[in-house]
Amino acid sequence: MTKQYDVIVIGAGPGGMTAALYASRSNLSVLMLDRGIYGGQMNNTAEIENYPGFTSILGPELGEKMYASATQFGAEYTYGTVKTVEDHHDYKTVITDEGEYQAKAVIIATGAEHRHLGVPGEEDYSGKGVSYCAVCDGAFFKGREVAVIGGGDSAVEEGIYLAQLASKVTIVHRRDQLRAQKILQQRAFANDKIEFVWNAQVEAIEGDGQKITSVRYRDKVSGLEKQLPASGVFIYVGIEPMTEPFRALGVLDEAGWIPTDEQTRTKVPGVFAVGDVRAKHLRQIANAVGEGGQAGQAAFDFIQELQDEQSGRTV
Template sequence: MYDVIVIGAGPAGMTAALYASRSNLKVLLLERGAPGGQMNNTAEVENYPGFESIMGPELSQKMFDSVEKFGTENAYGIVQDIKDLGTHKEVITEDQTFEAKTVVIATGCNHRKLGVPGEEEYAGRGVSYCAVCDGAFFRNKRLIVVGGGDSAVEEAIYLTNFAAEVVVVHRRDQLRAQKIIQDRAFANEKMSFIWDSVVEEIHGNDMAVTGVQIKNLKTGEVTEEAAGGIFIYVGLEPLTEPFINSGITNPAGWVETDTEMKTSIPGVFAIGDVRNKDLRQITTAVGEGGIAGQQVYKYIEENA
């Protein structure tokens, strides 16, 4: 019986585990992949206090080292369900069941897919959602980046370290990214932009992506753009499928909480990118993790 099971080892989950373990609680950190979550897909982090610039995977490792220092147990598992049994909770994975007095959901979210022909077919063969993971495989190629937010533009800039040219395709006539990021993009000689347009199809041969079909939303014109790869950043989807039937998510799948990170189930908390909120950043995830870690301690003390 654990005091708390934290599901997800991104910055939110690791911070919650750190705070709970420092309060002498018995903590299990459940993760289905490498610790760090979306930080592992980020080239450079420039807006985290204390670091002028740090690589995402390096920051992930530093956070994880801190968590291990205070005795948090770690386990691999893909969560299938959570059961509220009143006195305690059950967290059910594909091959094991864990018990705890409280649960913190920090499962985060994934990149949304375009849902166009060729996307699934060429996944891993030119279609990517992670420039940091795959950028080095596309040296001297012409690349398409779809999206106009911070992630899309930052990753497009990163890809210019490898690519011959990076073309950003955005459905609006201006970017949504922060101005400082936009300024860097517009000043980069390797970058160009296709406005008011969407990717309708991804084309390729037996080996890899060769180009994309693009439609201008204002004129209806359809064109073919040659490309050796396409990187997609068109929004996020919450990783909440195991919790949909628990009543803690909204119709879009995001978990609803109050300011103390409490869900509608007593003893179940949610933090980080999985929550219904506007700003999804490492700093906000860490703050929510600290709140949840403290709230877990208070809940256990009050229900002892």
């Protein structure tokens, strides 16, 4: 039998959990669905230093605190990989590998994934020097040498940011010129703390088992393998939204992100989106939480309007 709720939140990261908190606090029945453990990318973050209220907190610990808050007003949580979502106007059907659910409103909070290099050492040193977010982890490398892998806007922007903290930033790029905007290139080239390694194919991230010591790469021109000393490696070779299950809804842009208005509403009434899955610039816990609160309230408003509409039909 298909279970019915007022709101289904797909994804239990910081944005999704906050949306569940606000919706359930408004006396709506809420289900959080996630393919894994609640907390999202926070579970892969050793320490968080830029979330208000905490000087420093472990990522999984913050996830636990948010989950306790998100479920205090009755929101349920269950596992499930979403296959698709169907819009029937008055209700939405969420189809998962574990069964089907219905809700009057759906909040998408599935996030995004950074593309990985897929080289030895990348997974071993994830959270121990390998990072995909300079704003999150840059402060841990103050006064040390770091490497940035990539040549697009994100790589160069984060390289410039890291140059404020690190003693030296080396941008390692597989081509002989950057792909970033010219203004960003100019800023990077003008920064005396930023150096470049061109035509470099990263082969491995090396360390002593506890921390990173270097990046091993192959010079594509000479064919020689070389080593670049580094205490941290920041990887920016692309980011992809986790939105494939929502393609049939028609809420995605050409790149697969979900555009919304300021109230997190998508182009489909009753479908909202929060967090890293949205088409936006900054992807941080703090703004995901803010968006989650907005979405929870927007879902409540939508359901109220829907009920008024249905009452008008029966009069």
